[in-house]
Amino acid sequence: MPAMFPDLKDTSVFITGGGSGIGAALTEGFMAQGSKVAFVQRTDAAAFCDQMERKHGSRPFFIPCDITEIPALKRAMDEAAEMNGPITVLVNNAANDQRHDTEKVTEEFWDWCQAVNLKAYFFACQHAIAGMRLAGGGSIVNFSSIAYMMGAAGFPGYAAANSGINGLTRSLAREFGPDGIRVNAIAPGWVLTKRQKDLWATPEKLAAHIERQCLKRELAPADIVDPVLFLASQASAAMTGQSLVVDGGVAVTG
Template identity: 55%
Template sequence: MSPKYPDLAGAPVFITGGGSGIGAALVEGFLRQGARVAFCDILPSDDFADRMGEETGARPLFLKADVTDNTALTGALAAAAEAHGPLKVLVNNAANDQRADPDAVDEDFWDWSLSINLKAQFFAAQAAARQMREAGGGRIVNYASIAHALGAPEIAPYTAAKAGVTGMTRSLARAWGRDGIRVNAIAPGLVVTERQKELWLTEEGIENHISRQALPLLIEAEHLVGPTLFLASEASAAIAGQVLVVDGGVVINA
């Protein structure tokens, strides 16, 4: 149901964590805009890429990479540019909200969580910005979360990282805006994916959260596609350094 954005047709796009969940929905959404899509994921995703090729008529380029390995991450971004040309759009989607009691968090867990949820976004953006300057500008969409504003107690490292994404987005928007690079973020609320349901979401928990929303809506991965396309397109040409909250109206100032 997303509107068409003509400037995305043929645009080189890179999505981190694009093999499943929100990332997979974003890959499909950009393919249906006619973009040249590359994505990375830590898990094998060739079957998904093949299916997208059959369903949309354009197979995305899958590049296996662990975003916490900066060499692998920047290598994937370089490979995407070699295949499709310098990036016009980066979507920093890869994340992991692994639960942990704050009293049980050790240094290794902290470093891992910050690495995947914050550090990887910065270095992907840095590498993408170099390509975008070559292309005359571009758009970066980082994925934050309302979790840090809620103060969710069981994901302290994750909430710290996502608060960092919000601040980083605003800094990079000012740093790179005069290069024609717009940097914004999306802060989802509770997005119900198969992974979330398998690991920790219960029907009661979902219902309780929906009761806090202005909209009695079960938010799924597809609901993030339209807002991301908007920020990635020239329809949002005057928007930079902003955090677009997509939470069904929990009304959190992210």
């Protein structure tokens, strides 16, 4: 069970990629707080919404959307605000950590990688600002990764975008702090979603990674929920421009 943050009840929350992996855990975590949750993703999430409705007695508002299509992303945010009230919690979670070889990267792949992992984050933040300002404040949580901190090889475009998210977070926190809008980042380590298990997490790689962690166990999507709820809630009211690392203690040990 997640920790409870009473101020999140009835809060209008918008999550990108909120129907699978970490995003699905976040959607459920906010629903357990009594938040009004809307989310977008490309793939159909009707079955997930059915599951949430059976479990929580309310249904998250799912809007099919490719976040690289910025006009569509903005329209989805407007629909969510119309349904649930002005968005006062924005979680930029959707990302794609497709592995790629530096020497084979094309301009098209680079542009797509930045569009998914950085550009959409900026424009979601931009579009949320006006409503948050009118509401008297809000909280934005941007997903980064320890990939850029550790100099991880094998996905330089993704690592570059993660570093950019950190800079974006600090810049927006400074600019919109006077409006009561907080902007923080969360940097997970290797969280074992189904995608990670299917594509990258061989027993050998996983064992080597856990050896680098201070905490000798696999990280699950549920491990990320409480930290995001904390950053979204008034429990972190004096925090902005920060990056919260949730990685089992990899970055701290190098």
